[in-house]
Amino acid sequence: MPELLFPLDSSKKFTDQAIVGHNRWHPDIPAAVTVKPGDSFRVHCREWFDGAIHNDDSADDILNAPLTTVHTLSGPFAVEGAKPGDLLIVDILDVGPIPQEDSGPLAGQGWGYTGIFSRHNGGGFLTEQFPDAYKAVWDFSGQTATSRHVPHVSFTGIVHPGLMGTAPSAALLSKWNAREGALIATDPGRVPPLALPPEPQDAVLGSLSGADFDRVAGEAARTAPPRENGGNQDIKNLTKGSRVFYPVFVDGANLSVGDLHFSQGDGEITFCGAIEMGGFIDLRVDIIKGGMDTYGVSENAIFMPGNTDPQYSEWLAFSGTSVTLDGEQKYLDSHLSYQRACLHAIDYLTKFGYSPEQAYLLLGAAPIEGRLSGVVDIPNSCSTVYLPTAMFDFPVAPSASGPFQIDPGVGAPRSENEA
Numbered sequence: 001m002p003e004l005l006f007p008l009d010s011s012k013k014f015t016d017q018a019i020v021g022h023n024r025w026h027p028d029i030p031a032a033v034t035v036k037p038g039d040s041f042r043v044h045c046r047e048w049f050d051g052a053i054h055n056d057d058s059a060d061d062i063l064n065a066p067l068t069t070v071h072t073l074s075g076p077f078a079v080e081g082a083k084p085g086d087l088l089i090v091d092i093l094d095v096g097p098i099p100q101e102d103s104g105p106l107a108g109q110g111w112g113y114t115g116i117f118s119r120h121n122g123g124g125f126l127t128e129q130f131p132d133a134y135k136a137v138w139d140f141s142g143q144t145a146t147s148r149h150v151p152h153v154s155f156t157g158i159v160h161p162g163l164m165g166t167a168p169s170a171a172l173l174s175k176w177n178a179r180e181g182a183l184i185a186t187d188p189g190r191v192p193p194l195a196l197p198p199e200p201q202d203a204v205l206g207s208l209s210g211a212d213f214d215r216v217a218g219e220a221a222r223t224a225p226p227r228e229n230g231g232n233q234d235i236k237n238l239t240k241g242s243r244v245f246y247p248v249f250v251d252g253a254n255l256s257v258g259d260l261h262f263s264q265g266d267g268e269i270t271f272c273g274a275i276e277m278g279g280f281i282d283l284r285v286d287i288i289k290g291g292m293d294t295y296g297v298s299e300n301a302i303f304m305p306g307n308t309d310p311q312y313s314e315w316l317a318f319s320g321t322s323v324t325l326d327g328e329q330k331y332l333d334s335h336l337s338y339q340r341a342c343l344h345a346i347d348y349l350t351k352f353g354y355s356p357e358q359a360y361l362l363l364g365a366a367p368i369e370g371r372l373s374g375v376v377d378i379p380n381s382c383s384t385v386y387l388p389t390a391m392f393d394f395p396v397a398p399s400a401s402g403p404f405q406i407d408p409g410v411g412a413p414r415s416e417n418e419a
Contacts, residue, residue, distance in 0.1 A: 008044035024220030031078035063133035063415035078252030087291025108278030115272035123192030156310035162259035165230030228299035241306025266370035273364030312388035
């Protein structure tokens, strides 16, 4: 096992650990650990809400989820010799739930969760159709996930970090804040908001304190979106065996990682759509000097996915086009066409006995595949969503005998959206 360089105690809060991570992006957050090119090391990661979500049959914790506290990132890790303009090579050697802790109150201790956020506290991909908060708890058995809240399915987890990236430079941070602030200004009262501005409340900034803390807390970018540094990309294929090439913007690169997922469907469509958990990740780092110019990687990471994905061979796929639910034609809107494909899949699954919310939670958590199938045939884009049929314990394809009727069980806990 690689040396553990960022340990976490599951019984302690994120801010009470021996080494404190961070939940904002800023170039002045000090490195917590320094490593050398070629080093392999283990990192513990807290689940992204630091234990605020519970293994129970209530969705009140999702309704009131403390969004200003996310993400609980481990790091930053400075890599000796890394300079702006380099490419940082990050190999994912292994990743999984909290080691040797297969039961307990913290997500990652034998279980994880998927949530549908309230429209007034986060929202999601289909927030107009699903404005209330819902939750599904998933139990882990080896690599397999099952849920009392979404019965009759089981699937192999596709374990990966939802968030990993390098620190921005001061200029890049300024660019982020300017462009996202301009977007917010176009509709400042929108619910959910168009973007998240810097928020000093609940900022965790590693070892910073005093006046430096106050300054950085007022400038630092939130970690919710993916950006040029990688960040919260939520790419389900960044599994064990993946190699990622990150642009370097500051001395040392200052790599951070967190938001581990036991499984996720393409798009993480409920926003809290993966199976969220704490756990560990083993990394190896190296540097390509001047790699950003050499390979034209001026922004955003490139990666080589691992080969440990679950091997599904049969799928049931649904398509959607860029026409709204009330019949308005949009021009090549792939975001809309993927929404429509997902809604078609949800509608289909309700014919077997699932509630719409159970079906929505399933699409967020299971290793579904989303694809842009057509982006040139004006005016309609076409997107598709593929469901692996092997995850169902009943025949899910259409047949002359009609849909098999399942027992939907206790259903997904709901907490009503508050105006």
